[in-house]
Amino acid sequence: MTNKYRYFIGNWKMFGDFSSLKIINSINNYIKISKTKSKYNRVIFCVPNILINHFSNKLNKSNISIGAQNCHQLNDYGPYTGSINSKMIKSAGAKFLILGHSENRREGETDSLINKKIRSAIKNDLTVIFCIGETLKQKGKNTTNKILSKQIETGLKKIKNLQKIIVAYEPVWSIGTGIIPRNKELIKTLSFIRNKLNKSFKNKSFLRIIYGGSVNSKNIGALSTIPDISGFLIGGASTSAKKFIDIMKNCYM
Ligand code: 13P
Numbered sequence: 001m002t003n004k005y006r007y008f009i010g011n012w013k014m015f016g017d018f019s020s021l022k023i024i025n026s027i028n029n030y031i032k033i034s035k036t037k038s039k040y041n042r043v044i045f046c047v048p049n050i051l052i053n054h055f056s057n058k059l060n061k062s063n064i065s066i067g068a069q070n071c072h073q074l075n076d077y078g079p080y081t082g083s084i085n086s087k088m089i090k091s092a093g094a095k096f097l098i099l100g101h102s103e104n105r106r107e108g109e110t111d112s113l114i115n116k117k118i119r120s121a122i123k124n125d126l127t128v129i130f131c132i133g134e135t136l137k138q139k140g141k142n143t144t145n146k147i148l149s150k151q152i153e154t155g156l157k158k159i160k161n162l163q164k165i166i167v168a169y170e171p172v173w174s175i176g177t178g179i180i181p182r183n184k185e186l187i188k189t190l191s192f193i194r195n196k197l198n199k200s201f202k203n204k205s206f207l208r209i210i211y212g213g214s215v216n217s218k219n220i221g222a223l224s225t226i227p228d229i230s231g232f233l234i235g236g237a238s239t240s241a242k243k244f245i246d247i248m249k250n251c252y253m
Helices: 020-031 049-056 087-091 111-123 137-142 146-156 181-198 239-248
Strands: 005-009 041-046 064-068 096-099 128-132 165-169 210-214 230-233
Touching: 005 165, 005 239, 020 041, 020 049, 020 064, 020 239, 041 096, 049 064, 087 111, 096 111, 096 165, 096 210, 111 128, 128 146, 137 146, 146 181, 165 181, 181 210, 230 239
Parallel strands: 005 041, 005 230, 041 064, 064 096, 096 128, 128 165, 165 210, 210 230
Antiparallel strands: none
16 A cells, blocks of 8 residues: 555535534544554544534544535635635634535536645645546546546646645546446556656655545445555445444455
8 A cells, every 4th residue: 555544534515413423423432442453544524614613622532533525715714605715624623625526526616726725725734635536428438537637637736745635536427326436447547546646746655545436335345455545535324323334344454
């Protein structure tokens, strides 16, 4: 593995209220009792903005970190109703931030806008979970590598190194569908991404590539045998303590 840590990152999307902390608490209890196995595990929950401060205070001394799911690109206050910037996210207690998720790209977020957000997040000392991935249509046209190249080149423009970036490969057609790429196909795409990043960023020790899209306790076994994968970005299954714990249990890494 390029990086010794294994990331289990939950993306709650539009899920949860203050009482949902009990889900994360149960997962934290599991982590405590399985300490030896989890030495290199890094568990992160990216929750709705309103929950960041409360959850990060409550989990302050735990093995779990809190993240957000998107931000405004401006690194300052401004007249943007309903928006929140990375500085505010950081001050609320988050350490991580998902950017470039396909659900936001679908709403019109461009690669260059994502780049602005990434630069602002790094400035505020957040670790970015940078999502890339092709749609089914793009895959059908055999343009996956071209799409991923553009997302990486523009998204990571003017970024000096990958110390604060975790790249999450999430094929759009796999998100919420129960369909995952065949291992062979995934190995090929991940190695394309790795080579691409290695060309632009010299320091290989920072390189972390994770996979997201319909990860569950049944497919995690096969997914975790993929060489050089640093972890998983988990949507639906991260909203259930049992499902999330089962994923961690069945992971071979
Ligand atoms: P699912 O695990 O629900 O497919 O969602 C994946 C995802 O979008 C994580 O960011």
